[in-house]
Amino acid sequence: MTQYQHIQVPEAGQKITVGADGALNVPSQPIIAFIEGDGTGVDVTPVMRRVVDAVVAQVYRGERQIHWMEVYAGEKATRVYGPDVWLPDETLDAVREYAVSIKGPLTTPVGGGIRSLNVALRQQLDLYVCLRPVRYFKGVPSPVREPSKTDMVIFRENSEDIYAGIEFEAGSSQARRLMQFLHEEFGIHKIRFPETSAIGIKPVSREGTERLVRQAIQYAIDHDKPSVTLVHKGNIMKFTEGAFRDWGYALAAREFGATLIDGGPWMRLKNPKTGREITIKDSIADAFLQQILLRPVEYSVIATLNLNGDYISDALAAQVGGIGIAPGANLSGSVAVFEATHGTAPKYAGKDYVNPGSIILSAEMMLRHMGWIEAADAIIRIMEKAIRSKHVTYDFARLMEGATQVSCSGFGQVLIDQLHAEEA
Numbered sequence: 127m128t129q130y131q132h133i134q135v136p137e138a139g140q141k142i143t144v145g146a147d148g149a150l151n152v153p154s155q156p157i158i159a160f161i162e163g164d165g166t167g168v169d170v171t172p173v174m175r176r177v178v179d180a181v182v183a184q185v186y187r188g189e190r191q192i193h194w195m196e197v198y199a200g201e202k203a204t205r206v207y208g209p210d211v212w213l214p215d216e217t218l219d220a221v222r223e224y225a226v227s228i229k230g231p232l233t234t235p236v237g238g239g240i241r242s243l244n245v246a247l248r249q250q251l252d253l254y255v256c257l258r259p260v261r262y263f264k265g266v267p268s269p270v271r272e273p274s275k276t277d278m279v280i281f282r283e284n285s286e287d288i289y290a291g292i293e294f295e296a297g298s299s300q301a302r303r304l305m306q307f308l309h310e311e312f313g314i315h316k317i318r319f320p321e322t323s324a325i326g327i328k329p330v331s332r333e334g335t336e337r338l339v340r341q342a343i344q345y346a347i348d349h350d351k352p353s354v355t356l357v358h359k360g361n362i363m364k365f366t367e368g369a370f371r372d373w374g375y376a377l378a379a380r381e382f383g384a385t386l387i388d389g390g391p392w393m394r395l396k397n398p399k400t401g402r403e404i405t406i407k408d409s410i411a412d413a414f415l416q417q418i419l420l421r422p423v424e425y426s427v428i429a430t431l432n433l434n435g436d437y438i439s440d441a442l443a444a445q446v447g448g449i450g451i452a453p454g455a456n457l458s459g460s461v462a463v464f465e466a467t468h469g470t471a472p473k474y475a476g477k478d479y480v481n482p483g484s485i486i487l488s489a490e491m492m493l494r495h496m497g498w499i500e501a502a503d504a505i506i507r508i509m510e511k512a513i514r515s516k517h518v519t520y521d522f523a524r525l526m527e528g529a530t531q532v533s534c535s536g537f538g539q540v541l542i543d544q545l546h547a548e549e550a
């Protein structure tokens with residue numbers, strides 16, 4: 127077993143391992159790594175652990191148990207490891223070694239300061255899929271008339287695009303040299319204010335696109351979904367976003383046998399598992415953002431680049447009642463890191479106030495990923511019952527008629543009470 131400097135490996139419990147075929151081998155007493163998170167991470171993460179422990183204990187009658195192992199990132203890492211150690215190497219090693227983990231949100235300052243630790247974690251572990259399912263829970267207040275029509279799963283490319291973090295500050299020698307290079311070598315004269323421009327680089331590769339789109343189509347096949355939509359801004363960014371679309375369609379044809387519908391570019395393929403048709407289509411990102419509001423039933427699985435996926439995640443979350451219950455996962459073939467879609471919401475940090483639903487539903491995804499289906503199903507059930515009881519956190523209470531507002535930990539208790547009521 128790896129020796130860590132500050133990570134305490136639980137004495138009881140075993141590692142989850144990943145077979146050559148990518149299948150997980152989950153012991154009945156797995157060790158799961160967790161990052162508490164900055165800001166409201168201190169509120170939501172302990173509540174998530176308490177709810178998951180209660181669910182696992184009840185559903186498996188003590189025969190299964192998670193052994194939590196804290197690993198550090200963000201502000202807590204600087205307290206444990208020393209100033210400026212935001213993402214210790216041993217955190218990356220542990221997350222890789224233990225295969226399944228869950229994290230709270232981490233702060234990224236705007237403008238200067240450290241670059242995103244969330245993005246660094248995804249890039250350094252090559253967690254190339256950001257999977258964010260968006261579904262409606264009955265009774266959740268929503269700004270749209272028929273929120274139940276929104277049922278989508280976002281596959282956001284997580285390793286490239288402008289999130290690669292290659293950008294040069296306005297006025298820096300790198301920006302100036304790059305500008306000069308573009309000017310002299312490529313004859314580019316259309317940068318409007320060259321003296322005061324910053325420059326960012328947007329890498330988008332065929333390999334990166336194909337592995338993401340492959341996962342999205344496979345998900346549609348495995349979950350019997352009617353369509354996969356490639357969302358891009360390829361009319362403007364032809365060789366990056368446009369290529370994402372073209373490479374996506376080409377992959378659908380080559381690897382899944384998709385054929386053109388009426389001369390294309392839309393395609394269809396027959397789901398080999400169900401015989402039903404899956405449409406492969408595309409949508410330009412701006413039009414897509416209005417169509418998901420106006421005609422959400424036409425969209426199911428979404429495959430998109432990093433920045434589009436970031437925007438779409440929050441927009442779709444709002445459509446079904448907000449970021450308080452929007453879960454997610456970052457996945458590679460061998461490592462899975464589950465996390466909420468929301469950030470650290472600093473104004474609420476440490477106040478036991480925000481909705482822990484997002485990280486609890488991320489844990490639900492984690493349990494499903496581990497094959498602990500009964501526990502995952504129980505989390506969905508008690509979430510539905512808790513919302514129906516109208517004992518909810520501020521975000522729902524402020525929009526729900528007749529609601530009783532509860533704290534973050536109070537909502538965790540409502541879930542646990544619902545669980546125990548099932549037993550009675």
Ligand SMILES: NC(=O)C1=CN([C@@H]2O[C@H](COP(=O)(O)OP(=O)(O)OC[C@H]3O[C@@H](n4cnc5c(N)ncnc54)[C@H](OP(=O)(O)O)[C@@H]3O)[C@@H](O)[C@H]2O)C=CC1
Nearest residue numbers: 231232233234235244449450467468469470471480481521
């Ligand atoms: N994966 C990650 O770790 C992420 C980290 N971040 C980071 O988080 C920090 C803050 O980002 P910010 O843009 O303010 O976005 P946040 O998602 O943190 O907060 C925006 C708003 O969303 C609502 N909200 C957030 N969390 C919850 C919750 N648990 N329950 C209910 N409502 C919630 C609140 O709305 P209201 O004001 O209406 O109550 C809040 O003001 C930044 O440093 C950013 O980089 C951002 C996104 C993801």
Ligand SMILES: O=C(O)CCC(=O)C(=O)O
Nearest residue numbers: 233234242244245436467
């Ligand atoms: O890394 C961050 O701070 C923000 C990331 C983000 O918004 C997201 O992943 O949805």
Ligand SMILES: [Mg+2]
Nearest residue numbers: 436439440467
């Ligand atoms: Mg985001």
